[in-house]
Amino acid sequence: MRNKRIGRIRSGLLIAAIVVMLSIIGTLQHRWFKRAAVGELARSYRSISTLVIRTAAREFQRFNPLFDALQSEHGAIEAIVEKQWLLYGPKGAVVELFDSISWLDTAAPQELHSYQGPEAGWSLIHDPLFFASLPFSVSGNIRKEGMAFDYQGNSWFVMPGNKKGRLVMIRFNADAFFSKHVEPAIALALPEFRISWMDFEEMRERNLSFKFNWGWDDRISFRPLESLLGFSKAPREIAIFVPLVYDREDRRPEPGPGRFAVIESLNGPVTGDLEHTLAMNWFLGMLLLAGVGGGFIVLVLQMKRLSLLRSQEREFVASISHELRTPLSVIRSAADNLSSGIVPPERFDTYCSLISGQVDRLGGMIEEVLLYSGMESRLAAGRRQNSERPLLFAPFFQNLEHELSQLASEYGKSLELRSSGLPQGAVTDSEALAMIIRNLVINAVYHAWKREEEGTVIVTARLQVPRSLVFTVEDDGRGIEPKEQRRIFDPFYRDKISREAQEQGSGLGLFLASKRAHLLGGTLRVESPRILIDGRKASGTKFVLVIPWVPYEEEEDEQHFDH
Structure with missing residues (x-):
């Protein structure tokens, strides 16, 4: 018993260690995969962002x-502006890009010369508020790429002109640029998305999240x-966020005003297919890990x-050896007495009956072992016995009562058989x-009571509507411990009391x-303590056998029936 307990403890600790190890590996795998999935989703978002921003840069x-002409052509600035207006103005080759072109000299920073087309011509602006709102110093140095700013709902570009100390300012039609030029190009590259444009105020109203840089990892779950x-x-x-100013050589975005491109998926989440694929990969990975862990546990x-079976087989060998030794010793002793002539003739019949009984006992034990071997082979092959024939219950139970009553009386026990609730056959x-x-x-006779105790075994048989036969065998003996009930149907198993008292039996x-009940298509279960008909619990044990009832045809010849 101590070795069994140690074995159970070792098995439990090993299983616990496997579970803990799998939990740790599963947690690490989940975190690693989640981090990798977030990175993959972030790359998908970045690829969309990059495509949108580069498309805008290309446009x-x-x-x-226009920029090159305003910065590098020689001659009067007015003539250069008017010439470029014909190409880029509202009616030019590239339409709706700007509304006006202006210039000023840093020597006269309060005078802005503005051109709004041939019809309006040139005008001179002296607006102190306008010059005060400029986000740059008129006398400062402006980069060649220029800069952009917003003023009173308009977007402006400012860049160095074609003469030192001259600045050129273009009032840019940002809404027309994004809707007429950038949006169609993006729609060609992303046909499964719908594009709309918003400014800061609209973004706040819709409570949309955004980033000014290209990092997405901290926003993805x-x-x-x-x-x-x-x-x-x-x-x-x-x-x-799509800025308005780009480095003209490598098209990198520059800080400044711009618009928000709201990219809406027409087919579910933006990265729905990718996320589902990653989730399926995660599931398969976790399933594989669980399978490996389950395999180890199994x-x-x-x-x-197997260790338990070996232990039970060792106990079975010891038990069966003891059981075989006892009748063999009785047979040898009786045979020696008979051969030596010390037995008087009037007791020959007694000794012969004794030897015959012990031979029957040996035969019964050998039969159990043979049945066990044959039962295991049939169960392994999945075969059921095909020995079903019509059976009359009255003679069947008469024979069974006669046989078992003698056995019970030998051990000081009584047997009651109640079969009035059965059909004819x-x-x-x-x-x-x-x-x-x-x-x-x-x-029940061997194990429910001690040898010297009296007791009654009750066998009950009845028909359970609609198509079941129920047989119960119950006693009012010592009962079976709950932890023992899970194992009493295992081969070679005997409960603790039977082992300690060295009660006879093979454990089969x-x-x-149980296996014969299964082969009959039925079930065998145990109740200990017994549940009485009124619901009360009583000491002892009850075995309940339930098998299907197949009625026979009454017109069949009675010679075909088993008795």
């Missing part, structure tokens, strides 16, 4: 000839289970089971049914009864 290149179940919280739209349990395997009831009664009776 911004439409301004390059990956929830694989929600994605697999169809409850993904991934956004259906993202807002990307292996440990199988090793434990059924189609079943009479040998299997007899073996089950016999084993249950023998188990209940196992064979």
Whole structure:
């Protein structure tokens, strides 16, 4: 027992260690995969952002000839502006890019010369508020690429002119630029998305999240289970800030005003397909890990089971050796007495009956072992016995009562058999049914009480509507401990009291009864303590056998029935 307890402790610790190890590996794998998935989703968002911003930068290149002309052509600035207006003005080759072109000299910073087309011509602006609102110093140095700013709802570009100390200012039609030039180009590259444009105020009203840089990792959450179940919280739209100014050589965005491109997916979340694929990969990875862990646990349990079976087989060998030795010793002693002539003739019959009984006992034990071997092979092959024939219950139970009453009386016990609730007969395997009831009664007689105690074994049989036969074997003996009840149907198993008291038995009776019940298409269960008909609990044990009832045809010849 101590070795068994140590074995159980070792198995439990090993399984616990496997579970803990798998939990740690699973947690690390989940974190690693989540981090990798967030990175993959971030790359997807960045690719969309990059495409939108680079598309806008490519469209911004439409301004390059205009910028180059205003900065490098020689001659009067007015003539250069009027010439470029014909190309880039509202009716030019590239329409709706700007509303006016102005210039000023830093020597006269309060005078802005503005041109708004041939019809309006040139005008001179002296607006102190306008010059005070400029986000740059008129006398300062302006980069060649220029800069942009917003004033009274308009976007402006400012850049060095074609003469030192001269600045050129272009009032830019940003809404027309994004809707007429950038949006169609993005729609060609992202046909599964819808694009709209917003400014800061509209963004605040819609409570959309955005970033001014290209980092997305800190804004993405990956929830694989929600994605697999169809409850993904991934956004259906993202807002990307698109600036108005770009480096004209490498098209990098420059700080300054711009618009927000709201990219809305027409087919669910923005990265729905990618997130579902990543979630499925996560699930398969976790499933594989669980499978490996489950395989290890099953292996440990199988090793434990094999160890238990070996232990039970050793106990069985010891028990069966003891059981075989006892009748053999009785037979040898009786034979020696008979051969030596010390037995008087009038006692020959007694000795012969004794030897015959012990031979029957040996035969019964050998039969149990053979039945166990045959039962295991049939169960492994998945075969059921095909020995079902019509059975009359009246003669069947008369024979069974006669046989088992003698056994019970030898041990000082009594047997009651109640079968009035049965139909006349059924189609079943009479040998299997007899073996089950016999084993249950023998188990009660041998183990329910001590040898010197009196007791009664009650066998009840009845029909349970609509198509079941119920057989119960109960006693009012010592009962079976709950922890023992889980194992009494295992092969070679005997409970603790039987082992300590060295009660006779091989540990195969209940196992064979249970398997025979299964082969009959029924079930065998145990109740200890017993549940009485009024619901009260009583000491002792009750075995309940339930098998299907197949009625026989009454017109069949009675010679076909088993008795």
